[in-house]
Amino acid sequence: MKKQIGVSVSRRGFVAGSAAVAAGSLGFPTIGGAQPAPVKVGFIHPVTGFVAYNGQQARLGVAMAVDDVNKAGGIKSMGGAKIEPLLGDSQSKVEVGVAEVEKMNEQGVAAYIGCYQSPVGIAASQAAAKYNTPFLIDVGASDLIVNRGLKNVFRLKPGFGVCVDQGIAALGALNTAAGGVAKSAVIVHESGEFGTGTAKLLGGKLPSIGIQVKELIAHDNPTRNFDNIALRIRSLAPEIVMMSNYQNEYVLLARTLFQQKVNLAGMFSVLGGGFNYKFIKEMPDVSQFMMDTNHWFNPKSAKAQALKKRVEDGGNLFTFEVYLAYTNVAFLADSLERAGSADKEKLLAALASSTFKAELMPYGPTQFVNGQNQGARAAVMQSLKGDIEVIAPEEFASAKAVFPKPKFS
Numbered sequence: 446m447k448k449q450i451g452v453s454v455s456r457r458g459f460v461a462g463s464a465a466v467a468a469g470s471l472g473f474p475t476i477g478g479a480q481p482a483p484v485k486v487g488f489i490h491p492v493t494g495f496v497a498y499n500g501q502q503a504r505l506g507v508a509m510a511v512d513d514v515n516k517a518g519g520i521k522s523m524g525g526a527k528i529e530p531l532l533g534d535s536q537s538k539v540e541v542g543v544a545e546v547e548k549m550n551e552q553g554v555a556a557y558i559g560c561y562q563s564p565v566g567i568a569a570s571q572a573a574a575k576y577n578t579p580f581l582i583d584v585g586a587s588d589l590i591v592n593r594g595l596k597n598v599f600r601l602k603p604g605f606g607v608c609v610d611q612g613i614a615a616l617g618a619l620n621t622a623a624g625g626v627a628k629s630a631v632i633v634h635e636s637g638e639f640g641t642g643t644a645k646l647l648g649g650k651l652p653s654i655g656i657q658v659k660e661l662i663a664h665d666n667p668t669r670n671f672d673n674i675a676l677r678i679r680s681l682a683p684e685i686v687m688m689s690n691y692q693n694e695y696v697l698l699a700r701t702l703f704q705q706k707v708n709l710a711g712m713f714s715v716l717g718g719g720f721n722y723k724f725i726k727e728m729p730d731v732s733q734f735m736m737d738t739n740h741w742f743n744p745k746s747a748k749a750q751a752l753k754k755r756v757e758d759g760g761n762l763f764t765f766e767v768y769l770a771y772t773n774v775a776f777l778a779d780s781l782e783r784a785g786s787a788d789k790e791k792l793l794a795a796l797a798s799s800t801f802k803a804e805l806m807p808y809g810p811t812q813f814v815n816g817q818n819q820g821a822r823a824a825v826m827q828s829l830k831g832d833i834e835v836i837a838p839e840e841f842a843s844a845k846a847v848f849p850k851p852k853f854s
Contacts, residue, residue, distance in 0.1 A: 490503045507558070526781075555789065607821065608823045634689040713735075
């Protein structure tokens, strides 16, 4: 029997070896006797292109989870079958993501996990539906993903509808406690499905907490200069700036507003793609007091803290892509275990009926309705003193919020 290839679980090594692993597997040398056929799983993330860092972080979570499942004995109900990853790079392009689905289908995948960007996830999961192949969305906020009636799509995390509702409620509570200092907001968003959809929801709901929306400002991806947008925000003089965009643009806008000393009561994002340890550690002054409603781990979970330590001990950052990808691999492995088979119909039934406990996340009980986990919820965080603290929900909070933020002198 052909000898399988072992692989390191560092982000750099996993990404660098993706081409080789796509044709092989994350396994261990065969030791005597016939081994059960591996379960091929397609992982599609943008490891090149303008959100390459985020895709690489997802790959890190994939590598660690696959390694953990396989080292723990694989899928025991299938005789210890190992998960064999096929790795695809969407390059942040819809058509490339779809092409990866087609290529991996020919290689016999039992399921897909991806894709970070909503437009890619929408198209790729639609392509997988032709083959009745399960598609787990690890990151992808658009609610169009689960509102199309596709039976093969499952999203464990919350979409932007739930995140917006939670974010609006949290901002309203903060503003009320501060005496209603915030009267108006400007929303800055990327011009794709993710940013536009989130911005529209925010714009429709902010009046319910007494905050007028002065303007929605869209920008392209990539955008390399926010000077004009910062000037526009200064002229509109809102108390709140809300952002919904990806890593590079999120950080660049925050840095521009900081450098231009635009005074605000707060910067509050919903699904801000750049609100993570990378940003907070590299720019503690810029990020200080910024808030975000987003996917986050449960800081009171011992398993989450243990995984965080493993990631950081390997020289990486514990961003949401890591633990969302990790959790989805665990979710798929649990469903394979219950299905006892990689047969697509049996696996789809196991996924749809799952009560998987997402121990790393601040979620309620798992229950899927039309492919969306009803127990999914986000957390509200704030950057404080070079770290990220959870400020809501209260049962997961690790710090008290600071609002309004101090003004520039």
